[in-house]
Amino acid sequence: MRWLAPASLAVLASACAVVPPSGDPQAERSPQPASQPAAAAAPAPVATPAPSPTPAALPPARFVYSGELTQGGWVRGTAPIGTTALTLDGEPVQMAADGSFLAAFDRDAGGTATLAATRSDGTTATQLLTISPRDWQIEHINAARRTGGPSESFMQRRRPELERIYGARAMETGAEGWRQDFIWPVRGRISGRFGSQRIYRGEPGSYHTGLDIAPGAGTPYVAPADGVVVLAADDFSLEGNLLIIDHGNGLNSAFLHSQRLDVKQGDRVTQGQQLGLIGSSGRATGPHLHWSLMWGKARLDPLLFVAPGDG
Numbered sequence: 001m002r003w004l005a006p007a008s009l010a011v012l013a014s015a016c017a018v019v020p021p022s023g024d025p026q027a028e029r030s031p032q033p034a035s036q037p038a039a040a041a042a043p044a045p046v047a048t049p050a051p052s053p054t055p056a057a058l059p060p061a062r063f064v065y066s067g068e069l070t071q072g073g074w075v076r077g078t079a080p081i082g083t084t085a086l087t088l089d090g091e092p093v094q095m096a097a098d099g100s101f102l103a104a105f106d107r108d109a110g111g112t113a114t115l116a117a118t119r120s121d122g123t124t125a126t127q128l129l130t131i132s133p134r135d136w137q138i139e140h141i142n143a144a145r146r147t148g149g150p151s152e153s154f155m156q157r158r159r160p161e162l163e164r165i166y167g168a169r170a171m172e173t174g175a176e177g178w179r180q181d182f183i184w185p186v187r188g189r190i191s192g193r194f195g196s197q198r199i200y201r202g203e204p205g206s207y208h209t210g211l212d213i214a215p216g217a218g219t220p221y222v223a224p225a226d227g228v229v230v231l232a233a234d235d236f237s238l239e240g241n242l243l244i245i246d247h248g249n250g251l252n253s254a255f256l257h258s259q260r261l262d263v264k265q266g267d268r269v270t271q272g273q274q275l276g277l278i279g280s281s282g283r284a285t286g287p288h289l290h291w292s293l294m295w296g297k298a299r300l301d302p303l304l305f306v307a308p309g310d311g
């Protein structure tokens with residue numbers, strides 16, 4: 001049988017290539033300030049009536065945003081006033097009551113993406129985003145890709161695990177961590193980068209779906225942003241002790257291979273709160289924290305969510 005969807009999960013644990021640090025594109029877009037009418041100019045000449053006062057500043061009539069507009073990156077901003085529905089390339093995007101939103105770009109996202117707002121008066125506003133490509137670390141291996149796929153006995157164990165993972169990632173908790181600037185869950189040597197990939201005699205293997213941080217077994221790690229624990233599972237076949245935190249608006253973090261989990265499903269966690277200890281449970285070649293971030297189905301680069309540097 002072919003190894004279908006599970007392959008992308010298998011690689012969570014099995015393809016943690018050790019790669020040296022390299023420069024990452026840090027494409028930044030500054031928020032585009034809302035254009036406001038110029039303030040009333042010099043005092044009017046005598047006998048000329050003053051202009052009628054301009055209304056108080058209104059929310060912008062267009063998108064205001066900033067972020068990392070690159071593959072594996074994200075954008076956060078505010079939709080035009082009166083927006084009732086928001087999409088990215090036609091797919092719905094959650095929007096908070098105050099009009100703020102998060103959208104993100106898969107590792108393999110194309111060169112452009114379009115935000116579209118539908119407003120209560122029936123009009124639409126669009127914003128074209130340019131998504132810069134990344135120079136992913138590609139390693140060519142002069143060997144055939146492993147074939148055969150998993151055994152049926154393995155899949156009997158694996159299927160229910162996958163159902164729990166999919167179910168957890170589909171949960172909506174109303175968490176607000178997506179609004180925050182993320183912090184490092186732990187500082188340490190980067191032993192594997194998001195997006196790196198091996199090519200076996202021309203046939204691409206699955207890419208690495210997370211960031212590997214290896215400060216040593218037993219090191220505590222913390223929540224990079226506020227959230228709700230949607231999965232705290234013991235002894236999954238590949239991920240070991242697996243923790244998934246929902247940050248709200250479709251964004252979630254997964255932490256793999258923990259030695260110990262210090263939170264349980266349903267817990268509300270705050271940024272900086274200890275979540276567990278780093279280990280090598282599941283399929284791991286050594287103790288490390290594999291941190292992956294997803295927004296909907298898009299796989300994201302955690303390095304683009306935290307301040308530069310690996311401590």
Ligand SMILES: [Zn+2]
Nearest residue numbers: 016210212290
């Ligand atoms: Zn990894």
